[in-house]
Amino acid sequence: MPEPELTTLTAPDGTAFRDLDHDGVMAPFEDPRRTPGERADDLVARLSLAEKIGLFFHDIIEVGPGGALMEGDGRVARSSTRARVVDRLINHVNVHALPTARESARWSNALQALAATTPHSIPVTVSTDPRHSSTENSGAAFAAGAMSAWPEPLGLAALHDVERVREFADAARQEYLAVGIRSALHPQIDLGTEPRWGRQFHTFGNDSAFVADVAAAYVEGFQLGPDLGPTSVATMAKHFPGGGPQLDGEDAHFPYGREQVYPGGRFADHLVPFRRAIAAGTSALMPYYGMPVGLELDGVPVEEVGFGYNRQILTGLLREQLGFDGVICTDWGLVTGTVVAGRPLPARAWGVEHLSELDRLVKIIDAGADQLGGESRTDLLLEAVEQGLVGEQRLDASVRRLLLVKLRLGLFDDPFVDEDVAEEVVGRADLRAAGRRAQAESMVLLEHRPVAGAPVLPLRPGLRLYVEGWPETAAARLGEVVGDPAEADVAVVRLEAPFEPRDDLFLETFFHQGSLAYRPGLVARLRQIARTTPLIIGANLERPALLAAFADVATVLLTDVGASAEAFADVLSGAVAPLGRLPFEVPRSADAVRRSQSDVANDTEDPLYPAGAGLSV
Incomplete structure (x- = not known):
């Protein structure tokens, strides 16, 4: 492990300490025997204005080749790690793509060594969006890469087993910790009450009581107990006060999806999981981009501005009523817009689009936020x-909260990781096996019709298989792959979730939005295949797709939310039994979806499959 450019000294009483302020004397904030609160109080009083301002920003960072720090000319913050960490004194960063475990650990150590050259050596808190998925979803989550792959949260919810969620959280904690990631920008504990909403695959469904139980287990699993410590990963539960009830299911990342509505009057339901996350000790909460429309709290209309700008929500409700004294970090990009590859993404300044960038920043801080996510404009603050x-006393309140998290995590005393341990822990065989089993078991069996009086599952060895949407290498493990469904004993087709492709704004292509209906030509073709051979359909249900189009002709209908080709084969072969139950209802029609109330769980009339549906093999 490379040594930081920082001296470890021994005080006259024999206490070893890191000389964080480079003066050769153990200050109270450097004393590992003191409480985090005592150390934070001492350090706040010592920080310069520039250091306090740097703490307010939680920016995006990239890893350089081979685990090196990203270099640049220093003029653009995101082109240079030094420009961000040393010049702007930003020490909360959201890492995107990661290389190998060893290279990731090497980068983390280099980053912490660079931070140790700043006036008070404030260590960097490295955060991440979820990164244990079987597929990539830029802007929301990452594919597992070197880490173990698990079902999406909605897939875990299908198991309806809180302890399996805790198991995942602990596995992810181990892998994050090994490479120096100490902040999880999750769990996403919104209630997926609007069937068309594109981000519900990262929720745990729409049952408020169950999601509340999950929230507690998730937070505790990442913390490794009720409190933060040196082996914890801090959680940032999102998106307060619940991002699910989006008007027409459109997402608030984009201007056309900015409105959240409550036609059923169920705002309180969406708060239930956040109450439990707070009680479990989540270190931070993230408000969503959405702006409430027509919402009243205690008989008072709520200002129709994005939740990150909303003082009634962040201070009145979250701080004063719910008693939350942790960190409030806005979602990414509320102040400044971006243009990537020629595609714009405006600042998500919903309801305050007319304000200047400076006035937006001031309104966010006045609302009660402690950090600006995805921003680097320290000059504005x-x-x-x-x-x-903005008064410096107001800065101090947020700075103390932010420092407390770093101190409780033990970052001031030792922010470094061991490259050998990282290589050993990340993607460890038992973690991969647990993830693969969870993927298989989380699959939901909705139809299983016999053929010639006999069940189709598990598939008999040696069958001739016609496959689509499933790698032939995985299918060949179960039988002979043929090119014509008419020549097959069984046809196996895996389907991606249906959506309306969009690519006008940056990130749109990654958000599966719009219609829940499958393409009519696809439906016609699958129905034709079903006339010639027994048809097994594996449908991804990252949203409640309109399965009625072929549910009546499928011999077997399996659904998943994040199952690899190998996990799918495990279920078909009988190596693992599917145990999942639907975490939401599957609507019968698009009209039923349109008539449902966005804030009410399972509100479509006469659903094709109710929430909790699922068969056993």
């Missing part, structure tokens, strides 16, 4: 302080 728009 400095300008706000110099103009008297």
